[in-house]
Amino acid sequence: MTAADTLVAEVSALARAKINLTLHVIGQRADGYHLLDSLVVFAEIGDKVTVRPFSDWGLTVTGPNAEDVPGGEENLVLRAARHASKVPVHVTLDKRLPAAAGVGGGSADAAAVIALCGGSAAGAEALGADVPVCLAGPGPVRMRGVGEHVTPLDPLPALWAVLVNPRVPVATPNVFRALQVKEHPPMPESIPRFPTAGTFIAWLKRQRNDLTAPAKTVAPVIDDVLQALAPAPFSAMSGSGATCFGLCMTERAATQLAADIQAQHPGWWVASAPLAKRVS
Structure with a gap:
């Protein structure tokens, strides 16, 4: 019997922001x-998800970015609940991350x-x-294929991320349609352990996000976001955009950069957080 059969109390979790540190498009089926x-990490910031047993399936969306999220059966979290649980549950989604943002x-x-x-990962790709x-x-995590092949990686050096979204939603299909070349080289077959943050960032600078150029044709403001993040030791676009990130060596540097960008662009969504470590 699984936990899904016996859910008797309210439980909550942080749905951490996903960051594609690299994103190599290597072909098309x-x-x-x-x-x-893609080399994927997560930041210690995200949406709060709460699940509790209920008489019927249900969803409540709250939070500062709730208005951008569909409610009801079209929301992915309800589909996930039906996929994972054998008993009806009510999900409360406190939406803190911007929608259609590439995180x-x-x-x-x-x-x-x-x-x-x-629930389990079986069938989750659907x-x-x-x-x-x-x-x-x-x-x-290293993610390959269309996203179904995932391989946990060795821990990375401690780093802090500054995430910036110009509050311009970018639809992933539009970015892929704008991608002219469909086959690029993959990352190295073996990703090494990195003794310091500096060696890791030097390695990252030799990798790519192949969706950056097409995403800029969909949302030219991405150029402005990357320019704002230029003081960070490494910056790039995450996923299909429009969110971009900067990696900083210290919490103080990340906090200061986030504050500077927010002051210059008060309408943008800006956050800083450490990169998450694997739960033992």
Whole structure:
């Protein structure tokens, strides 16, 4: 008997923001799906997901970004609840991450629901390409294929992320349609252990996000976001955008950079947080 059969109390979890530190598009299948090779990490910031037993399936969406999230059966978290739980549950989603932002918000929420209901990763890819990698976190993960092949990686040096979204939603299909070249080199077959944050950042600078250029044609403001993050030792776009990130060596540097960007662009969503470590 699984936890999903016996859920008797309210449980909550943080659905951490997903960051694609790299995103190599290495091919396209006959059915149109793109093949990826991506190094994924998670930040200690995200949506709060709460699940409790209930007489029927239900969803309540709250939080500062609730208005951008569909309610009812079309929301991915309810589909995830039905996938994972054998008893009806009510999900409360406190939406703190911006929607359609390239940080896996909906997929992270769905993965959190599956975990809270005691479900497994089996079949999770049917809910969304990023759900399996979100289930595999919160430590660093290599994601390949269309998202279904996930491999946990060795711990990374301590780093802090500054996440910036210009509050411009970017639809992933539009970005892939704008991608002209479908086949690029993958990451190295073996990703080494990195003794310091500096060696890791030097390695990252030799990798890519192949969706950056097409995403800029969809949302040119991404250029402005990357320019704002330029003081960070490393910055890039996450996923299909429009959220971009900067990696900093210290919490103080990340906090200061986030404050500077927020002061210059008060309409943008800006947050800083440490990268998550794998739960032992």
